[in-house]
Amino acid sequence: MPLARIDMVQGKTPEFRQTVGEVVYQAMHDVLNAPKDDRFQVIAEHAPGDFVFDPGFLGIQRSRGCIFIQLTLVAGRTVEQKQAFYKQVADELHRQLDVRREDVLISLVPVNADDWSFGNGEASLVN
Structure with a gap:
């Protein structure tokens, strides 16, 4: 049940952002065993001054x-x-969008099943 936050500097096309989201979703499904249609993503662009990272x-x-x-x-x-x-x-971002592999920073934040509510004010994954 991943929630994806995808952030990048301003200036990418809607198609570029959509493809990034698709690549992340497909890998979640293929590798992390996320259920089909379990797609919750926030894709945001930031002004260069608000997107800070160490280049080395x-x-x-x-x-x-x-x-x-x-x-x-x-x-x-x-x-x-x-x-x-x-x-x-x-690999897929590089193949599909020519994104440098060095430019893909990924962080996984594991939480418990009872930390999720997908709606209705209920702990959706608690039996």
Whole structure:
């Protein structure tokens, strides 16, 4: 049940943003076993001065084309699933949109099942 926040600097086309969202959703479904149609995404652009990152942190050279992807999801994915997710997203963004792999920053935020309400004021994933 991931909630994706996707952030980038201003100036990308609607088609570019839509494709980024599609790539993230497909990898969530393929690798993290997110259910079909479990697509909740916020895609936002920011003025260059409001999109701050270190261009050389950990020896990875990032450009102004950097994209931040943060998923809040139910805990329990393996390290191998997480690594496969990171790789599929970076590879597909590169293949489909020519985004540099170095420019794909991904953060996973695991939470408990009882931390979700998808509506009606109910803990949706609690039996």
